Amino acid sequence: xxxxxxxxxxxxxxxxxxxxxxxxxxxxxxxxxxxxxxxxxxxxxxxxxxxxxxxxxxxxxxxxxxxxxxxxxxxxxxxxxxxxxxxxxxxxxxxxxxxxxxxxxxxxxxxxxxxxxxxxxxxxxxxxxxxxxxxxxxx
Amino acid sequence: xxxxxxxxxxxxxxxxxxxxxxxxxxxxxxxxxxxxxxxxxxxxxxxxxxxxxxxxxxxxxxxxxxxxxxxxxxxxxxxxxxxxxxxxxxxxxxxxxxxxxxxxxxxxxxxxxxxxxxxxxxxxxxxxxxxxxxxxxxxxxxxxxxxxxxxxxxxxxxxxxxxxxxxxxxxxxxxxxxxxxxxxxxxxxxxxxxxxxxxxxxxxxxxxxxxxxxxxxxxxxxxxxxxxxxxxxxxxxxxxxxxxxxxxxxxxxxxxxxxxxxxxxxxxxxxxxxxxxxxxxxxxxxxxxxxxxxxxxxxxxxxxxxxxxxxxxxxxxxxxx
Numbered sequence: 308x309x310x311x312x313x314x315x316x317x318x319x320x321x322x323x324x325x326x327x328x329x330x331x332x333x334x335x336x337x338x339x340x341x342x343x344x345x346x347x348x349x350x351x352x353x354x355x356x357x358x359x360x361x362x363x364x365x366x367x368x369x370x371x372x373x374x375x376x377x378x379x380x381x382x383x384x385x386x387x388x389x390x391x392x393x394x395x396x397x398x399x400x401x402x403x404x405x406x407x408x409x410x411x412x413x414x415x416x417x418x419x420x421x422x423x424x425x426x427x428x429x430x431x432x433x434x435x436x437x438x439x440x441x442x443x444x445x446x
Numbered sequence: 447x448x449x450x451x452x453x454x455x456x457x458x459x460x461x462x463x464x465x466x467x468x469x470x471x472x473x474x475x476x477x478x479x480x481x482x483x484x485x486x487x488x489x490x491x492x493x494x495x496x497x498x499x500x501x502x503x504x505x506x507x508x509x510x511x512x513x514x515x516x517x518x519x520x521x522x523x524x525x526x527x528x529x530x531x532x533x534x535x536x537x538x539x540x541x542x543x544x545x546x547x548x549x550x551x552x553x554x555x556x557x558x559x560x561x562x563x564x565x566x567x568x569x570x571x572x573x574x575x576x577x578x579x580x581x582x583x584x585x586x587x588x589x590x591x592x593x594x595x596x597x598x599x600x601x602x603x604x605x606x607x608x609x610x611x612x613x614x615x616x617x618x619x620x621x622x623x624x625x626x627x628x629x630x631x632x633x634x635x636x637x638x639x640x641x642x643x644x645x646x647x648x649x650x651x652x653x654x655x656x657x658x659x660x661x662x663x664x665x666x667x668x669x670x671x672x673x674x675x676x677x678x679x680x681x682x683x684x685x686x687x688x689x690x691x692x693x694x695x696x697x698x699x700x701x702x703x704x705x706x707x708x709x710x711x712x713x714x715x716x717x718x719x720x721x722x723x724x725x726x727x728x729x730x731x732x733x734x735x736x737x738x739x740x741x742x743x744x745x746x747x748x749x750x751x752x753x754x755x756x757x758x759x760x761x762x763x764x765x766x767x
Binding site for chain 2: 332336337338343348351352355358
């Protein structure tokens with residue numbers, strides 16, 4: 308399998324990126340190429356970075372409570388850019404009752420605080436393998 | 447849409463996919479990448495390639511961010527290849543140069559691609575020069591290649607770039623000493639970044655002294671009447687943009703010097719040769735190995751390791767000595 312490329316981004320205005328950095332580091336240690344964008348990214352910046360970097364996965368960390376607007380906005384822009392097959396995962400502070408709606412919108416999983424890092428790595432590996440299987444018709 | 451057509455038309459998704467393809471390591475990707483690069487080749491050679499290198503923490507990414515902004519004001523379309531190291535232990539990489547490139551993040555006239563070295567030595571990624579070709583063909587007229595934090599030997603960049611900018615900072619006295627051997631010799635322009643900090647003057651002076659010594663030694667190289675390039679030392683504060691317009695002027699003077707002195711053609715010739723030799727090496731080696739009977743190589747290697755055969759004798763046995 309090819310190198311998995313992951314964009315880790317912090318949309319919105321909260322300034323807490325420790326969790327995002329820990330995840331970025333864990334994915335690197337799992338052999339992935341992780342592009343870290345830093346704080347306060349707009350959905351447009353995230354979608355454009357995902358396109359230029361041609362990533363397989365986007366991890367969005369949101370602690371500000373704006374997840375119900377930010378996730379759909381990023382997903383919509385990705386689709387407009389022809390990047391609709393990118394896997395979007397979320398982390399941060401996201402109430403459990405919002406998760407089904409987010410998954411309905413196309414978010415692959417919400418892996419919040421307390422999720423073991425190896426579960427995040429596993430989830431990404433599985434989803435990327437499945438997506439590439441679907442693309443080449445062997446899934 | 448055909449990928450090559452997409453790249454030539456400047457379609458950003460095509461450019462992104464093409465960059466992944468030239469980085470790809472699967473045999474099927476290698477074949478497709480070759481076809482793509484062959485189709486693009488006649489459309490390349492228009493961009494000015496600027497290498498940015500120097501020790502870690504001197505502000506290379508921040509400076510590239512500012513330079514890209516300055517070139518955007520001149521209506522150039524700007525491509526950036528930012529290289530960070532691959533971990534030799536996990537094979538993964540943390541590519542963080544985008545954090546410092548916020549100002550150009552939303553601009554459709556700028557294309558930033560992060561690349562991991564994937565085991566290549568010399569401060570660049572194996573596919574960096576192919577990636578540059580893709581951006582060139584897509585119409586990015588200025589292409590920056592930012593190397594990993596580099597010390598002495600990371601001078602591959604000088605073979606790829608037209609203009610090599612070496613970035614230093616005050617307080618790295620020993621690093622600058624260390625730069626003497628490798629980086630000093632490949633610089634077309636020196637930048638002392640963070641010039642608002644204590645010791646900047648001293649750093650500039652010591653660089654100028656070293657450059658002066660280099661010039662005295664190299665006097666015999668220049669033929670009488672031949673135009674030579676005197677490496678300037680610029681000061682900058684990349685964080686607030688101080689000195690950036692001066693730096694752009696120096697890059698532009700170096701560019702016209704390259705054209706007028708005939709050095710550009712020489713550089714292009716040298717680059718074509720280096721590239722062809724590298725391709726030949728890779729190709730001939732893999733063909734040779736594929737023609738050997740299975741286990742032949744392993745057998746010879748074991749005999750060399752156990753001191754029963756000398757490497758030069760092995761060449762004879764393989765009938766190429």
